[in-house]
Amino acid sequence: MTMNLWRLFSSRKGSAPVARERLQILLAHERGLRSQPDLLGKLREEILSVISRHVSLDPDKVVVKMDRGKSVSTLEVDIELPNGLEGPIAAAAS
Amino acid sequence: MAKVLVVTSGKGGVGKTTSTAALGAALAQAGGKVVVVDFDVGLRNLDLIMGAERRVVFDLINVTQGVAKLQQALIRDKRLENLWLLPASQTRDKDALTDDGVRRVIADLRTKFDWVICDSPAGIERGAMLAMRYADEAVIVTNPEVSSVRDSDRIIGMLDSKTVKAEKGEQVKKHVLITRYDSSRAARGEMLSIDDILEILATPLLGIIPESQDVLRASNVGAPVTLSNAASAPARAYTDAARRLMGESIAMSVPTERVSFMNRLLGRRAA
Ligand SMILES: Nc1ncnc2c1ncn2[C@@H]1O[C@H](COP(=O)(O)OP(=O)(O)OP(=O)(O)O)[C@@H](O)[C@H]1O
Numbered sequence: 001m002t003m004n005l006w007r008l009f010s011s012r013k014g015s016a017p018v019a020r021e022r023l024q025i026l027l028a029h030e031r032g033l034r035s036q037p038d039l040l041g042k043l044r045e046e047i048l049s050v051i052s053r054h055v056s057l058d059p060d061k062v063v064v065k066m067d068r069g070k071s072v073s074t075l076e077v078d079i080e081l082p083n084g085l086e087g088p089i090a091a092a093a094s
Numbered sequence: 095m096a097k098v099l100v101v102t103s104g105k106g107g108v109g110k111t112t113s114t115a116a117l118g119a120a121l122a123q124a125g126g127k128v129v130v131v132d133f134d135v136g137l138r139n140l141d142l143i144m145g146a147e148r149r150v151v152f153d154l155i156n157v158t159q160g161v162a163k164l165q166q167a168l169i170r171d172k173r174l175e176n177l178w179l180l181p182a183s184q185t186r187d188k189d190a191l192t193d194d195g196v197r198r199v200i201a202d203l204r205t206k207f208d209w210v211i212c213d214s215p216a217g218i219e220r221g222a223m224l225a226m227r228y229a230d231e232a233v234i235v236t237n238p239e240v241s242s243v244r245d246s247d248r249i250i251g252m253l254d255s256k257t258v259k260a261e262k263g264e265q266v267k268k269h270v271l272i273t274r275y276d277s278s279r280a281a282r283g284e285m286l287s288i289d290d291i292l293e294i295l296a297t298p299l300l301g302i303i304p305e306s307q308d309v310l311r312a313s314n315v316g317a318p319v320t321l322s323n324a325a326s327a328p329a330r331a332y333t334d335a336a337r338r339l340m341g342e343s344i345a346m347s348v349p350t351e352r353v354s355f356m357n358r359l360l361g362r363r364a365a
């Protein structure tokens with residue numbers, strides 16, 4: 001009986017607060033995506049145009065990926081540059 | 095002036111059809127002329143919940159395609175003379191429903207009824223889109239559970255962008271109806287609270303329907319729960335919700351079963 005009473009009061013909070021927090025984070029993220037349905041496409045286009053101002057590159061070699069995590073999402077940008085770049089750019093990239 | 099109401103949710107099995115029947119019957123009992131329309135093409139169930147499954151001759155798709163007249167497809171309820179059902183097709187492919195067809199049928203229903211209540215299929219695809227397309231108001235059926243709340247949020251996004259009202263720069267009036275609410279689990283913090291849900295969805299509350307055996311019993315006998323056992327907790331909650339839809343302001347009550355402290359202890363021990 002003592003044990004049950006203890007459990008009754010100690011577990012008062014339950015799992016609902018966790019559910020609430022997870023939902024708030026997830027929905028903030030999903031609403032953002034909804035209001036910008038082609039966010040990735042736009043990012044890709046603008047990244048491509050910025051890089052192209054300095055280096056000529058193959059548009060197909062620019063890959064932009066979004067990875068949704070529980071609390072953090074990451075944006076992965078993969079750009080394949082042609083060989084034979086001049087020094088300063090190569091240095092800045094390292 | 096007629097009001098077109100969509101009962102929707104995103105997630106399946108949360109209580110849309112139960113709510114459509116119960117709200118429809120309650121609004122009809124309050125004197126409105128009501129039609130409940132089943133949009134769940136291929137998976138119709140509203141006829142069964144309304145107890146009219148053996149009287150279906152023509153359906154919504156027959157009407158949109160001009161095979162039958164609206165009057166031929168409408169089924170009058172046996173208990174309430176101002177309550178009608180427009181059933182869905184059980185056999186047809188869901189692509190048989192077209193935007194133009196739905197537009198014409200809804201426009202026609204508007205001239206004949208005070209309330210047109212559309213029971214949406216689950217999901218966020220075409221069927222759910224067409225069910226909400228011409229709505230003035232929406233009842234978003236939500237269970238106190240993460241996946242249901244998430245889907246409700248997506249449906250709210252659709253109501254704000256894919257409906258004719260939204261395209262005209264107006265707003266579909268939205269209400270959240272929390273169903274299958276279990277007060278003892280909520281008290282233990284095992285279920286999202288009403289406040290949490292409303293804060294997350296940022297949409298006004300239409301009512302709280304308790305989890306109840308009476309809902310199952312009503313479906314067994316083929317009657318909206320508001321008719322089969324009007325005194326039951328879910329029936330009273332649905333009746334209050336219907337009156338709020340009519341614009342009355344009724345104090346919100348959280349349905350609770352009176353469980354003694356001792357029973358709660360025993361209940362926890364058994365769990
Ligand atoms: N308040 C309640 N208490 C207990 N059971 C309920 C309650 N509301 C609904 N149910 C049960 O939940 C199940 C699903 O309900 P219903 O068919 O109304 O959901 P739905 O949202 O229309 O489902 P679908 O997405 O498949 O169309 C049914 O078995 C029904 O009896």
Ligand SMILES: [Mg+2]
Nearest residue numbers: 110111134139
């Ligand atoms: Mg249903």
